[in-house]
Amino acid sequence: MIDEPLPVVKPKVRLKMADVARLAGVSVSSVSRALADSPLIPKELRERIQAIARENGYVVNQAARNLRLQTTQTIGLILPMGPQSDDQLTDSFLLEMIGALADEVVRRGYDLLLSKVNATSDGWLFDLTHSHRFDGLLVLGQSDQHVALQAVGAEYPAMVVWGEKMPRQSYASVGVDNVLGGRLAARHMVAGGCRDILFVGPSGVPEADARYTGYCQGLASTLASTLAQSGAPQRIESRFNFESALTAVREVIARKQTFDGLFCASDIIAQAALTALAEAGLSVPGDVAVCGFDDIGLARSLSPGLTTVRQDRATGARHMVDILFRRLNGIVAPSVQINAELVVRGTTRGV
């Protein structure tokens, strides 16, 4: 490393508005008006006050200014709540969504305030939306908190939720057509020869429930003739994380249940399923076909590549932030559903 002296920049001293007033020989309210470029202060005086403020390194206290103006220039983002709130933030889908949302929000000159909340008390969401810490709220996943979102959505329009569109929803949501996604996956796996497909994912989370519904519909429509002698739809309970899914799939294998397909509610669950199958010496897709949901970067890079249902993050984030900013401007922009798309790679059998 080069060890030469660095340029020294003298740290500036923090001035208050009163200091600027003293230096300019005017009142504090004149300084306030001049810095807001108010025409109530004569142009020449205004410019002199502005110059004094600038030259002496006066910085606006954003917190005080925001409180006065009732604005924060900040958008809140809450991360998965309820059953997922203990999970560490390692799911690529969530991380990529946060990145895409941050891009969209900062492009509009706002900051993003990230909170991870535990939905412990009834009023948690009401308290949050009334905390005056942000102008609008993005929620990443409904988790099992639809009722709380529904209550707050009725009186707080500046909230957009990533998730499944629910009946008579009071809040705006953006998400893929999860039912369609589940149907596409199940039909594709049946067409490839699967007869005993298990669903691996959580229950009570609207997005996962909708994927399960689609999977049931897909099985029912394609297996109608053979359903009696083959396996009915079956859910293997797993949270949205690697360890939980690994345990769940290992248990299914250990109890010698027969199955030839796993439809997983996320790519991380699918990755865990592939790990459990490999441990047990089962081949993919020869013995068991595997399909995920999300299409995170990993899906393409696995070998063989993971067949999955794509959720387009960039499109989703753009819709969420567009809707939120339209709502901040008083336009009650409605929910958006993004198309679900099956991406066939190597973990399922071709047709």
Next chain:
Amino acid sequence: MIDEPLPVVKPKVRLKMADVARLAGVSVSSVSRALADSPLIPKELRERIQAIARENGYVVNQAARNLRLQTTQTIGLILPMGPQSDDQLTDSFLLEMIGALADEVVRRGYDLLLSKVNATSDGWLFDLTHSHRFDGLLVLGQSDQHVALQAVGAEYPAMVVWGEKMPRQSYASVGVDNVLGGRLAARHMVAGGCRDILFVGPSGVPEADARYTGYCQGLASTLASTLAQSGAPQRIESRFNFESALTAVREVIARKQTFDGLFCASDIIAQAALTALAEAGLSVPGDVAVCGFDDIGLARSLSPGLTTVRQDRATGARHMVDILFRRLNGIVAPSVQINAELVVRGTTRGV
């Protein structure tokens, strides 16, 4: 979807402190004191005021409370500035760091305020640290802003930067030993038979410069005898993103420059290099060995797996947030350097 009526929760009306005072028949300052559980208000009256506030859904205005208490319960996080500020937030290393930092910060009951700043004017960092919007600041990467960090670090101790430890640094930093990482990579590639290794990465960014320095040291120590007839260290300029690296490596191939190894300043750069090599029909590691830096999730999943220098995100994030909170408590905790570790996979030749 089930289309049954949802439970209706009556939205609460936002009360002010004056409303609580009126309902309780006391002064506003008594309410303020009672809600802060001050012993100046008799216990019985205090509990009655607290009950009235609770039953009527009174919520503290956090912005006003924070301004009064001179606290924000928020940690700022700024994302890459300078030459990287135009890039979209898609680099897994950054996203995984944000996730790990969010985990560490929220575990301490704080929120994380994400900003992406353009380091356009001289005073941008001074203005930010004096904005009163957060209690302390985390900076993800020095970019080319060491001078600005150095100036602010001298008067604002509550700042921790992910990056390369610089000589006479005024601010706290956490980062891996980048020089060691570069040295390990170069030595490993030379031991595997490489004689013409190019470095692909940005110049003017301390972390990348340190990796380049280590690479030069590694070449010098191992190739000393053959350096005269083989290639000297050479840097192929690329920003820290996929497209920039893809263009850079394509150009090297197009001008028929001979090389048998690429040491890339990040895994994303390495991924682009692998893409460019595959396009040109060059085999890895047969024709060209490739080594990355970071060890993002992708590195393990590529086929063959990417040899890389590991930067442990969880450890790094824990150190950053630990140092920051110790500094918030008045303890000037020093910088930390994390060990760099070579992870050998399939894109380099074994020894």
